[in-house]
Amino acid sequence: MPARDTVHAQRSARFGEALRLAVAEGMLGETRPLAGFLDADGVRTSVASLRDAFDAEPRVRVLHTFAAKAASLVPVLRLLADCGMGCEVAGPGELRLAFEAGFPPERIVLDSPAKTRDELRLALALGVAVNADSFGEIRRIDGLRSPGSASVLGLRVNPQVGGGSIGAMSTATPTSKFGVALRDPGAREQVVRTFTERPWLTRLHAHVGSQGCPLELIAAGIAETYALAEEINGALGTRRITGIDIGGGLPVNFDDDETRPLFSEYVAALRTAVPGLFDGRYDLVTEFGRSLLAKNGFIGARVEYTKDAGGRRVALTHAGAQIATRTVLMPDAWPLRIGAFDAEGRPRNGPTMVQDIAGPCCFAGDVVAHARELPELREGDFVALYDTGAYYFSTPWAYNSLPRPAVYGFAGEPGALRFAPVRDAQSLESVAAESGLGHAEALTALFGPAGDLQGPAGNA
Incomplete structure (x- = not known):
């Protein structure tokens, strides 16, 4: 066999x-x-497979983060932290779980399209990395960031390379809610200006999708993001962008017991589509979830x-x-x-x-x-x-x-x-x-014994 x-x-x-x-x-x-x-031995083996795949490219430095939404359970997150993973979070609840699980701030990345000012303040105070999802969020960070913040700050872009077989899992479609749509008129130029005006902005982020998205589509989106990083650094005459967050999204085979595609096949697809990604000039971040645990x-x-x-x-x-x-x-x-x-x-x-x-x-x-x-x-x-x-x-x-x-x-x-x-x-x-047991009488208390509304409005 x-x-x-x-x-x-x-x-x-x-x-x-x-x-x-x-x-x-x-x-x-x-x-x-x-x-x-959950098979804890299997999880450790999957993490080792991910590491081995990228370790085959010796010049590249990678922070592998786990997408907390895929298993928002503190013991699971702690197991992954013990395996050397970082953590990608998409809201205040997941951020709290990541800290409870023992991930240090410098190994946590905050993503989401609707971060509040309070969420941003906390992340910047803690030194958590933040990928802004829009120009509006960049302007919020302008007003909230202190010069001494240790947070690595990036901008998420949508390379608009298309969707996979499951529309709801595809995040690089023309009208996706995520990131800055690069092919919209004037958007690419505005991205370049945004980096030109903000020396503290040093990372680009893209995530093409997950289940239903083939490796070639994912690699194409990362290639577009890499090309944008090269364009920005070329326009500025300096290596302003030092890191690229390439997201996650490796699909899972639900048809049988076989694990496919493999992380090594994913790296091979990236090497074919964008060989410069592995020459050591950019630090990389990954955000795998389902493919590590499913x-x-x-x-x-x-x-x-x-x-x-x-x-x-x-x-x-x-x-x-x-x-x-x-x-x-x-x-x-x-x-x-x-x-x-x-x-x-x-x-x-x-x-x-x-x-x-x-x-x-x-x-x-x-x-x-x-x-x-x-x-x-x-x-x-x-x-x-x-x-x-x-x-x-x-x-x-x-x-x-x-x-x-x-x-x-x-x-x-x-x-x-x-x-x-x-x-x-x-x-x-x-x-x-x-289900609100502690407030069981709250609504009936709005009314008097005869069913009249109490308070100023009820007495009017």
């Missing part, structure tokens, strides 16, 4: 072992019907009921839109592979039948897998949703006030896996508190 196939077979067996142990140890069962699982995690869910409808078997589980939002709302763009396991967590075998794997949310489209050929599932069985280590269990949707599931990490050799809690399952008390 080829080495790559061996790795993938080992991954499938490893996840199967983890699910069986989770059932045996009570992490999954009738009272805990849903949980997320294939290192899975969701386990208990089958609560089965039924037949219109000649189709339906397995009703606890994994639906609240945990697999993108898959439910865009099933063609975000299909997930499903594993079938019996009540003991062992792989279910036997004849297959066409089945829908549905979730608990109260709308008809809450289906995570349509018409799949799987061994017949029964009440009390379990399903695994593969390739869900990024986004899925870390950023749940509170539809129907469904509580957030527990998340566990695991590590170790086959036959000796060890588990650790990453996030506790949300309690119903917490659900009620988040």
Whole structure:
């Protein structure tokens, strides 16, 4: 068996072992019907693959940051910090999580298209790098930045090289909300003027998109950004731009166990499209998220009921839109592979039948897998949703006030896996508190005993 196939077979067996142990140890069962699982060893291997790919270019200096939105869980972020990663954040919540996880300010990059003045003040005071998303934000930074700020400051540009197969994941389209649209009339000239007038502006940033964007499209966007950096430095007669943030966006294969494309293939595509990127004149920043974690995690869910409808078997589980939002709302763009396991967590075998794997949310489209050929599932069985280590269990949707599931990490050799809690399952008390329990009487208190509005307006 080829080495790559061996790795993938080992991954499938490893996840199967983890699910069986989770059932045996009570992490999954009738009272805990849903949980997320992340392979910490797999995450470390993915980070090493990223580093190895860029280390093959010895002259370039790279800060690899993890896109916090892909797994906004402090223990996961701390694992990545321990692996030497930096952190890319897109708001005050993610910035707080990054600090709680132990990332130093100089290894944090703040992106987002709608930063408030308070967010910018904090980032500049802490020394966090900031990529401004617009000329308007640059003007805000003009008024907020102190000469002694340690923050590396950049401008995000949209090279407008086009979109991939998923429009919502494509950020370099002509009308994208992100960055300065370089091909709009006068925009490129204004970018050059902006750098000319601001010696503290030293970085360019571009992110073409993620899932659905081929390597060639991503590389084309980075090539456009590199050309702009060369143009600005040439116009100024000095190396004003010293760094290029090339974003992330490496797509993930959701069709089978194989990891593709590889980080080494991504670097090769960049080397072909823009060889000057690796000559050592520019420091680079990357912002990978999904490609580091997706294939290192899975969701386990208990089958609560089965039924037949219109000649189709339906397995009703606890994994639906609240945990697999993108898959439910865009099933063609975000299909997930499903594993079938019996009540003991062992792989279910036997004849297959066409089945829908549905979730608990109260709308008809809450289906995570349509018409799949799987061994017949029964009440009390379990399903695994593969390739869900990024986004899925870390950023749940509170539809129907469904509580957030527990998340566990695991590590170790086959036959000796060890588990650790990453996030506790949300309690119903917490659900009620988040739903305004502490203000339960606030609206009725606006009215008197007879239902009259109280206060000056009610007495008028």
